[in-house]
Amino acid sequence: MAVTGVFMSAVADTHAQDHHHGPAKGISRWLLTTNHKDIGTMYLIFSFAMFLLGGSMAMVIRAELFQPGLQIVQPEFFNQMTTMHGLIMVFGAVMPAFVGLANWMLPLMIGAPDMALPRMNNWSFWLLPCAFLILVSTLFMEGGGPNFGWTFYAPLSTTYGPPSTTFFIFAVHIMGISSIMGAINVIATILNLRAPGMTLMKMPLFVWTWLITAFLLIAVMPVLAGVVTMMLMDINFGTSFFDASGGGDPVLFQHVFWFFGHPEVYIMILPAFGAVSHIIPAFSRKPLFGYASMVYAVGAIALLSFVVWAHHMFTVGIPIVGQLFFMYATMLIAVPTGVKVFNWVATMFRGSLTFEAPMLFAVAFVILFTIGGFSGLMLAIAPADFQYHDTYFVVAHFHYVLVPGAIFGIFASAYFWLPKWTGHMYDETLAKTHFWLSFVGMNLAFFPMHFLGLAGMPRRIPDYALQFADFNMVSSVGAFMFGATQLLFLFIVVKCIRGGKEAAAKPWDGAEGLEWTVPSPAPYHTFSTPPEVK
Amino acid sequence: MRVHAQRAGALLGGLMFPAWSMADWTLNMTPGVTGTSNEIFSLHMTILWICVVIGVVVFGVMFWSIFAHRKSQGAKPANFHENTLVEILWTIIPFVILVVMAIPATATLVDMYDTSESEVDIKITGYQWKWQYEYINEDFGYFSNLATPRDQIENRQAKGENYLLEVDNHLVIPVGKKIRFLVTANDVIHSWWVPDFGVKKDAIPGFINETWTRVDKPGIYRGQCTELCGKDHGFMPVVVEAVPEEEYNTWVAEKKEAAERERQLTQKDWTMAELMERGEKAYQTACAACHQADGSGAPPAFPALKGSPIATQDMAAHIDIVVNGKSGTAMQAFGNQLSEVDLAAVITYERNAWGNNTGEMVTPKEIFDYKNQQ
Numbered sequence: 087m088a089v090t091g092v093f094m095s096a097v098a099d100t101h102a103q104d105h106h107h108g109p110a111k112g113i114s115r116w117l118l119t120t121n122h123k124d125i126g127t128m129y130l131i132f133s134f135a136m137f138l139l140g141g142s143m144a145m146v147i148r149a150e151l152f153q154p155g156l157q158i159v160q161p162e163f164f165n166q167m168t169t170m171h172g173l174i175m176v177f178g179a180v181m182p183a184f185v186g187l188a189n190w191m192l193p194l195m196i197g198a199p200d201m202a203l204p205r206m207n208n209w210s211f212w213l214l215p216c217a218f219l220i221l222v223s224t225l226f227m228e229g230g231g232p233n234f235g236w237t238f239y240a241p242l243s244t245t246y247g248p249p250s251t252t253f254f255i256f257a258v259h260i261m262g263i264s265s266i267m268g269a270i271n272v273i274a275t276i277l278n279l280r281a282p283g284m285t286l287m288k289m290p291l292f293v294w295t296w297l298i299t300a301f302l303l304i305a306v307m308p309v310l311a312g313v314v315t316m317m318l319m320d321i322n323f324g325t326s327f328f329d330a331s332g333g334g335d336p337v338l339f340q341h342v343f344w345f346f347g348h349p350e351v352y353i354m355i356l357p358a359f360g361a362v363s364h365i366i367p368a369f370s371r372k373p374l375f376g377y378a379s380m381v382y383a384v385g386a387i388a389l390l391s392f393v394v395w396a397h398h399m400f401t402v403g404i405p406i407v408g409q410l411f412f413m414y415a416t417m418l419i420a421v422p423t424g425v426k427v428f429n430w431v432a433t434m435f436r437g438s439l440t441f442e443a444p445m446l447f448a449v450a451f452v453i454l455f456t457i458g459g460f461s462g463l464m465l466a467i468a469p470a471d472f473q474y475h476d477t478y479f480v481v482a483h484f485h486y487v488l489v490p491g492a493i494f495g496i497f498a499s500a501y502f503w504l505p506k507w508t509g510h511m512y513d514e515t516l517a518k519t520h521f522w523l524s525f526v527g528m529n530l531a532f533f534p535m536h537f538l539g540l541a542g543m544p545r546r547i548p549d550y551a552l553q554f555a556d557f558n559m560v561s562s563v564g565a566f567m568f569g570a571t572q573l574l575f576l577f578i579v580v581k582c583i584r585g586g587k588e589a590a591a592k593p594w595d596g597a598e599g600l601e602w603t604v605p606s607p608a609p610y611h612t613f614s615t616p617p618e619v620k
Numbered sequence: 621m622r623v624h625a626q627r628a629g630a631l632l633g634g635l636m637f638p639a640w641s642m643a644d645w646t647l648n649m650t651p652g653v654t655g656t657s658n659e660i661f662s663l664h665m666t667i668l669w670i671c672v673v674i675g676v677v678v679f680g681v682m683f684w685s686i687f688a689h690r691k692s693q694g695a696k697p698a699n700f701h702e703n704t705l706v707e708i709l710w711t712i713i714p715f716v717i718l719v720v721m722a723i724p725a726t727a728t729l730v731d732m733y734d735t736s737e738s739e740v741d742i743k744i745t746g747y748q749w750k751w752q753y754e755y756i757n758e759d760f761g762y763f764s765n766l767a768t769p770r771d772q773i774e775n776r777q778a779k780g781e782n783y784l785l786e787v788d789n790h791l792v793i794p795v796g797k798k799i800r801f802l803v804t805a806n807d808v809i810h811s812w813w814v815p816d817f818g819v820k821k822d823a824i825p826g827f828i829n830e831t832w833t834r835v836d837k838p839g840i841y842r843g844q845c846t847e848l849c850g851k852d853h854g855f856m857p858v859v860v861e862a863v864p865e866e867e868y869n870t871w872v873a874e875k876k877e878a879a880e881r882e883r884q885l886t887q888k889d890w891t892m893a894e895l896m897e898r899g900e901k902a903y904q905t906a907c908a909a910c911h912q913a914d915g916s917g918a919p920p921a922f923p924a925l926k927g928s929p930i931a932t933q934d935m936a937a938h939i940d941i942v943v944n945g946k947s948g949t950a951m952q953a954f955g956n957q958l959s960e961v962d963l964a965a966v967i968t969y970e971r972n973a974w975g976n977n978t979g980e981m982v983t984p985k986e987i988f989d990y991k992n993q994q
Contacts, residue, residue, distance in 0.1 A: 154783065155775040161851045162918070229920045235848045241825065242808040242850060246950050248921065330826020336809055337824060371691070373701040401811060402822045403829035406733045410726060417718045421711060428710045431678055434685040436698040449686070453679060460671035467721070469728040470664045472820045473649060473657075476811060476846040540649040542815040544846040547854030549773060551784045556645055
């Protein structure tokens with residue numbers, strides 16, 4: 087009843103404002119906005135800025151690893167770079183980019199006038215720049231920034247951490263609050279503001295995957311907050327959660343961290359699954375194969391993600407029964423993930439395919455994510471993991487699922503919806519150039535890492551034995567190429583915002599969904615009157 | 621399966637990448653020299669080929685669609701969007717493959733966890749940034765430090781063949797015997813890995829992990845620490861030397877004798893010059909990684925010793941911090957890591973080197989008494 091009330095008044099409000107639709111002027115538009123499109127835009131800009139910052143740290147790492155010996159940075163700083171690169175990419179680039187896409191697209195896809203909790207939406211965005219200001223500022227503090235890896239295992243991060251660790255903990259707390267609020271907003275919006283007639287099983291897949299992602303966020307972000315709070319206690323208040331000499335256990339840290347960390351990796355991939363499930367049918371001009379099984383597969387992946395965490399810890403000495411349980415559960419995830427890949431391929435099969443930039447990124451997503459899935463399956467085999475664990479094989483694996491998975495998924499989404507956002511078509515030639523350079527650079531950077539890991543190169547080392555030299559050089563060249571190419575993306579987007587061919591309301595002839603029923607660019611307020619879904 | 625996989629791999633590799641078969645372009649895991657490492661290699665190749673076959677099928681269908689069903693080729697889209705039979709099949713088939721894969725994996729894992737009936741027990745302790753090996757039944761032990769000179773790391777000298785994979789004291793084991801490793805750490809988590817053995821185990825402060833190996837082929841095997849453990853994580857290699865049993869027995873006897881000699885040195889009367897000479901060496905291996913060779917440290921984590929109150933004022937405080945460490949910081953308790961002679965030498969050295977000219981010295985006997993009082 088209350089829900090209907092909110093909904094009705096939202097409709098009534100926007101009707102009353104019919105004559106002053108536009109945004110406020112100046113900086114206050116951005117500081118005070120409660121508009122889902124403005125907030126979505128800010129999330130996307132912020133995440134791209136973080137992507138460049140985290141990426142430039144990766145460039146430092148790859149420059150140091152270009153050849154054996156210490157050339158550019160010292161090990162202390164190298165460790166800060168690997169740590170900050172991971173933290174910024176995970177929490178600053180990938181997660182906010184998906185929240186940005188959710189803000190822009192969820193209301194448009196379900197026919198809602200805005201997010202359900204617009205003021206909280208504003209706050210959850212503006213917390214992020216504060217959190218990252220604190221996090222990045224630690225680099226300039228005495229003793230340097232976090233240098234214990236993005237997984238911050240205790241006691242390296244507690245007893246042996248730099249003085250700035252407490253600031254890092256505070257930043258993680260703020261990011262967590264922001265994520266939880268964002269997730270609550272997504273769930274409230276999807277469950278309450280769908281257009282009449284849009285039942286759960288009629289929701290677009292991006293909406294489904296985000297709904298499930300939001301539940302994952304609410305389940306695990308408090309766990310992350312818990313583990314960093316225990317660190318805070320150990321560092322500043324003399325407790326011994328993770329210190330064996332005081333009755334604690336360093337392995338407890340890893341259990342709690344990965345209970346958060348494993349669902350977290352699905353948080354970073356599920357929304358991309360959803361977006362790709364729109365893009366592939368659009369450019370295949372054929373409905374998505376197996377909609378229902380896609381929904382069930384995402385649900386199954388999300389549930390399984392809670393019972394596989396210790397596969398990150400096969401070498402810590404958990405008892406054999408535990409080892410076997412986590413091995414079997416992890417292998418099981420391959421089944422629903424396989425179903426998704428098969429469905430995408432079946433969607434393309436006997437379609438009528440064209441390859442604009444969104445489709446190129448989506449197809450590369452399917453191929454390369456599958457390769458990352460294969461190495462994931464290999465890592466799941468516990469005995470073999472004793473050889474792979476903490477080597478470059480793992481680095482190759484998670485970059486194969488995150489770069490072509492999350493990042494290519496975001497690029498595909500951006501090109502797919504840019505015409506809707508800006509009202510202009512982007513420059514297709516430049517976008518295809520961006521794709522091919524990214525594709526080649528990414529594979530050149532990360533594929534040789536499989537070989538390095540199998541040959542025995544541990545991860546997180548600033549210098550390496552001579553037999554690893556050749557592939558490291560290849561990898562660095564690829565990384566520089568991939569990194570530099572992303573500036574082209576910035577140029578393409580700016581160019582598209584400033585002008586270009588006028589975009590039709592539905593610029594892609596095979597696209598489906600409510601977002602294509604509103605004009606391009608989408609007006610500041612949309613769906614003040616809910617559409618009818620048949 | 622293993623032989624098949626190896627042959628197929630070699631063939632594929634030979635056909636596709638003739639230039640890459642050189643050592644520096646190693647593409648695959650090596651089978652290693654132990655039963656465990658061979659079983660792991662076989663699992664690795666099996667799962668790899670399963671992935672390759674699935675990949676060929678899935679990507680094959682996809683590339684066929686990309687090739688044949690393009691709009692520019694005049695393809696008209698079909699309109700099917702579900703098929704229950706197909707969907708059930710591609711859920712069940714992968715599941716069956718996984719079950720088949722899980723069986724040998726479980727067998728190998730059970731074998732890897734069986735540390736019973738060992739013939740030699742060695743305790744391995746990870747330190748920032750070196751390994752300690754203790755032969756617990758023979759009553760001796762020693763540290764194993766990186767032997768690569770700083771000049772090679774900083775590119776002032778050509779890099780040697782075993783750059784970063786060489787140590788001053790190898791871990792020596794006899795061939796053909798089941799060796800049990802008891803793995804722990806003194807400060808942060810480390811991980812002890814020798815790829816050729818298929819042995820990797822985390823070294824966790826306060827806990828002891830067990831693992832084992834049996835090496836049949838004499839030789840030198842190299843590995844590294846694989847858990848980020850701070851600044852010099854990349855600089856603490858593992859080198860194991862497997863030798864025939866007789867040679868091993870001789871080596872153990874020598875080591876025991878040397879340990880006994882070392883203990884007697886405590887009772888000897890040491891001069892300042894002798895202590896300074898020994899202290900410089902001990903300082904380089906035990907202290908210089910953090911406090912630097914010239915005592916300048918790397919503040920704030922690693923304070924300078926040159927001109928510091930600890931090294932120039934109260935001697936008792938100096939002995940206390942070296943022997944017992946300082947909790948809550950990276951300063952370890954060296955009382956159990958170094959002999960009384962080395963402790964005395966290091967403290968004497970620190971009080972008289974780099975312009976810390978206190979002229980004071982402490983003898984091994986005094987350190988011995990100090991430790992006994994505690």
